[in-house]
Amino acid sequence: MAALHSLAFSSPISHCSHQQRCVPGLSIGAIHSSASSSFNGQSLSLPRSSLPKHSQIQNMPRLSIMNVKPTIQFIQGTDEQTIPDVKLTKSRDGTNGMAIFSFSEPSVFDSSSVVGDITGFYMIDEEGVLQSVDVNAKFVNGKPAGIEAKYIMRTPREWDRFMRFMERYANANGLSFVKK
Numbered sequence: 001m002a003a004l005h006s007l008a009f010s011s012p013i014s015h016c017s018h019q020q021r022c023v024p025g026l027s028i029g030a031i032h033s034s035a036s037s038s039f040n041g042q043s044l045s046l047p048r049s050s051l052p053k054h055s056q057i058q059n060m061p062r063l064s065i066m067n068v069k070p071t072i073q074f075i076q077g078t079d080e081q082t083i084p085d086v087k088l089t090k091s092r093d094g095t096n097g098m099a100i101f102s103f104s105e106p107s108v109f110d111s112s113s114v115v116g117d118i119t120g121f122y123m124i125d126e127e128g129v130l131q132s133v134d135v136n137a138k139f140v141n142g143k144p145a146g147i148e149a150k151y152i153m154r155t156p157r158e159w160d161r162f163m164r165f166m167e168r169y170a171n172a173n174g175l176s177f178v179k180k
Helices: 002-009 054-059 108-115 156-173
Strands: 071-075 085-090 097-104 121-125 128-132 135-140 143-153
Touching: 097 156, 121 143, 121 156, 128 143, 128 156, 143 156
Parallel strands: none
Antiparallel strands: 071 121, 085 097, 097 143, 121 128, 135 143
């Protein structure tokens, strides 16, 4: 995440000189170009009354929004292509729960000899990374056949965060929820 964060702030648009009146992310009266970018944007102008004072601009936090496709990884940097079967359980009082992911013939077995060893279970989306080390491989006749990963949620906040990830992951992969 630090790499994505630093890329957003190295943009010529996100840095304004002290002589320019600017709002983070907006350039007023100039078009910034970059040798590595093919973007030729149009300048935006705001009425003077809506511009914050220069001292307010320096103290404003800069927000960078990244569109990250929700994905699951077992080896960091290598997306799992197999769509899992997911089972959810939640306590009666709603304070904790568990998600069990079952992968039949996951693609990580094809790439693990080239890329490296399975280091955990990572669920990645625009909010960040959810991770677990509770990962078990299943073998049939000495050959890897599947992976089961468990993610435990101990608070309602963790449950809500997990459900936001699952909603994004389901939408990106055409999954639906079936209550049993």
